[in-house]
Amino acid sequence: MSTQNKIQVLRTPEELRRWHTAQRRADKRIGFVPTMGALHDGHVSLVKEAQKHADSVIASIFVNPTQFAPNEDFDSYPRTLDSDLEKLEAAGCCAAYCPVARDLYPEGDATKVYVEGLSSILEGEHRPHFFGGVTNIVSRLFIHVAPDVAVFGQKDYQQLMIIKRMVKDLGMAVEIIGAPTIREKDGLAMSSRNQYLSADERTKAGNFAGALRKAASSIESGESIKASIDQALKDIATAGLGPINYVAVRNADTLAPLESDTLEKGTNARILTAAWMGKTRLIDNLPLAGKK
Ligand code: AMP
Numbered sequence: 528m529s530t531q532n533k534i535q536v537l538r539t540p541e542e543l544r545r546w547h548t549a550q551r552r553a554d555k556r557i558g559f560v561p562t563m564g565a566l567h568d569g570h571v572s573l574v575k576e577a578q579k580h581a582d583s584v585i586a587s588i589f590v591n592p593t594q595f596a597p598n599e600d601f602d603s604y605p606r607t608l609d610s611d612l613e614k615l616e617a618a619g620c621c622a623a624y625c626p627v628a629r630d631l632y633p634e635g636d637a638t639k640v641y642v643e644g645l646s647s648i649l650e651g652e653h654r655p656h657f658f659g660g661v662t663n664i665v666s667r668l669f670i671h672v673a674p675d676v677a678v679f680g681q682k683d684y685q686q687l688m689i690i691k692r693m694v695k696d697l698g699m700a701v702e703i704i705g706a707p708t709i710r711e712k713d714g715l716a717m718s719s720r721n722q723y724l725s726a727d728e729r730t731k732a733g734n735f736a737g738a739l740r741k742a743a744s745s746i747e748s749g750e751s752i753k754a755s756i757d758q759a760l761k762d763i764a765t766a767g768l769g770p771i772n773y774v775a776v777r778n779a780d781t782l783a784p785l786e787s788d789t790l791e792k793g794t795n796a797r798i799l800t801a802a803w804m805g806k807t808r809l810i811d812n813l814p815l816a817g818k819k
Contacts, residue, residue, distance in 0.1 A: 594660025
């Protein structure tokens with residue numbers, strides 16, 4: 528017989544508030560994992576990470592309209608609530624907050640949260656609307672859920688940096704933790720959007736991750752960053768992806784370009800990429816540690 532506690536599904540801010548009050552009365556530290564649903568093992572790993580830092584973990588499931596441009600996949604984004612709740616419950620998640628848009632964006636709403644600078648580079652150059660939508664929704668979710676700690680995936684590395692910056696700038700009392708990227712056997716980073724890929728595209732997408740790994744190990748072994756990026760661009764194109772939006776090596780904390788063309792000892796850097804596989808846009812990144 529399962530000893531698993533049933534997950535509480537909270538559909539309104541009022542239900543959430545009651546849950547929150549009960550947790551506080553019981554002196555529970557609250558961990559939060561925001562998601563857009565269509566959950567996979569990457570999301571589950573965030574719940575597990577949150578459990579290391581909190582007594583009660585709550586996930587949110589909300590497909591946020593403001594982070595999609597009009598030509599993007601908001602309507603077709605996979606919505607799989609029943610299986611999402613099963614996965615969260617199996618992971619030991621205490622509650623799921625599943626609000627509707629009106630709860631987060633009241634009628635006539637005129638308030639925006641935007642992190643300047645970081646939101647307009649890399650991903651922001653190709654999806655200018657995106658990070659504004661992310662900081663708008665995450666700031667609102669933080670106010671609704673009022674967690675002690677929140678966990679985000681390093682899979683969306685720039686997003687993680689922007690959330691950290693937002694929390695610092697606004698003095699929000701929430702600790703932000705970044706959790707490692709969970710990958711498929713061939714190295715492809717798990718993503719809810721991978722289900723858009725055809726069988727052939729899925730095979731090619733594995734080589735996208737391989738090209739990034741190859742560039743990372745070449746840079747870590749002291750090769751020219753520029754030459755390694757050029758090779759990665761060729762490898763990604765050969766794998767059948769295109770257009771390639773960027774392959775970039777940046778300071779891992781500031782996302783600023785590096786000054787040197789080789790990775791210096793002690794430099795904390797990151798290689799980041801985005802490219803299209805057919806109609807699906809894939810992103811990935813890896814840490815780089817200077818060894819010399
Ligand atoms: P999403 O539902 O795609 O908005 O993602 C919700 C959270 O899951 C974000 O913090 C993502 O960075 C994280 N996430 C998505 N894919 C992965 C993955 N493969 N490994 C770890 N975390 C992930």
